[in-house]
Amino acid sequence: MTTANETMIERRSGVALWRQIADRMRREISAGLADENGRMPPEVVLAARFGVNRHTVRTAIAALVQEGVLRAEQGRGTFVEGRQRLAYPIRSRTRFSEGLAGQTCGLKAMLLDDAVEPASGEAAAALGVDTGAPVVRLETLSEADGRPISRGRSWFDAARFGGMAETFRHTGSITASFKALGLADYFRRSTVVTARHADAADLRDLRLSPGAIVLVTVAVNVDAQGRPVQYSETRFAADRIELHVADGGGTTAG
Amino acid sequence: MTTANETMIERRSGVALWRQIADRMRREISAGLADENGRMPPEVVLAARFGVNRHTVRTAIAALVQEGVLRAEQGRGTFVEGRQRLAYPIRSRTRFSEGLAGQTCGLKAMLLDDAVEPASGEAAAALGVDTGAPVVRLETLSEADGRPISRGRSWFDAARFGGMAETFRHTGSITASFKALGLADYFRRSTVVTARHADAADLRDLRLSPGAIVLVTVAVNVDAQGRPVQYSETRFAADRIELHVADGGGTTAG
């Protein structure tokens, strides 16, 4: 028989208790840790529940306040400030903005940087061009309601999509840019999903707090003829998004 | 101008330096931190590179040795012990064992626990049965070469697949069990991928070290008529596996 909570807090693990508690609260907030008004249980209650001192809980709360997830009001209580995870669909034809459009209003995509450079081995293989052939690289950042959602790095065959950066700057959308450059439709050929701790670049770009997790997708998009048109690596803030891998569609054929 | 390494070690972040360094080494080992013989740079060099004391590096190495990633030999050096990430395909018809069969030999699936219980709201909705209707729950663990790869929890409609636990115990495979129970073929309808820090249960089941990351997939499988047959949540050790989301196949229809 265990006296344990369902998820125990680990001591001497190299991760401070306040950080474990902060991470766990962040995770459980969407699952109903707060009441219907977004109010959190009082610090004493949380301390008892996690089996730690009130001050430790306070440190965790301070971190989440700093992060914008919680808001503390003296005498009143602590309240949820943040929003839920957005669902990011991964389907054969999903476009970034379409997928999230129904869930949030303030959706914004930015071009941080762009360059034409010789293709690395990986990018060349994915795009089906020779290693060293000129490719366009786009560094993009997307935000929903002022919170960074994802940070992308995409490569395109410069011979075919030389004007990509220029066009993206106007349209703020890959889909629209492809259309402007004569590619009416495109498809997702493959996506590889991994997860890791956020590194310094992620912390900066996605405004995460240390110890946060990023979901990384590496994808190849192809045109109707199956020719690769885009190779991209995208990093998502794992606490703001979940990837929805939908039905391949193969089940309904025939 | 920064004097920083590309990825900085963060102090006062709530994550101990030795753990940050262990995580980073684990991540960078595949990217060529060790030489061609799998030998790591000496402790003093690593300490200088990370800007910490040699003892701190030693703590990180000790954690990775414990984890089976490294092996230290007095007088000789420290060597890479672990293997690469396995690729786990997510396709409409992927079966667990098929997908990994080519990459490793010692593939094993175990039934840890099973029960018949009333369906929770989520499981009921996914399986298309009434809340509280009897469902079979299977707790499974899969290993490759003696290392735990994933920990799964699946639900099945008890009315249709009452003998699931029994059958799985014999066959060691969901696919084979379905076949034995009269379901020749089935398809993956949807998969939701999230990532989070490993909790106490993950640490135990997947033999991870604290601070490790798990990839969580929640999937619904359906039969040829589109009726749900399995609802499952699977937790993967993020440092041992990567999820490969292949083409949905929708592009070739019509």
Added chain:
DNA sequence: TAAATTTGTCTATTGTTCTAGACAATCAAA
């Protein structure tokens, strides 16, 4: 207003993590 509830601040103590230095033990190569 008075009482109860809740967050905010302070001090002190203990345990864990990180640094520092010295030296032993093992291995490989000169």
Added chain:
DNA sequence: TTTGATTGTCTAGAACAATAGACAAATTTA
């Protein structure tokens, strides 16, 4: 065998994390 490079062990102190208790400040409720 001797030397140099490398991992293993020990001690001690500084920096950080967690506990404990007391009380102040703000808000809501009776």
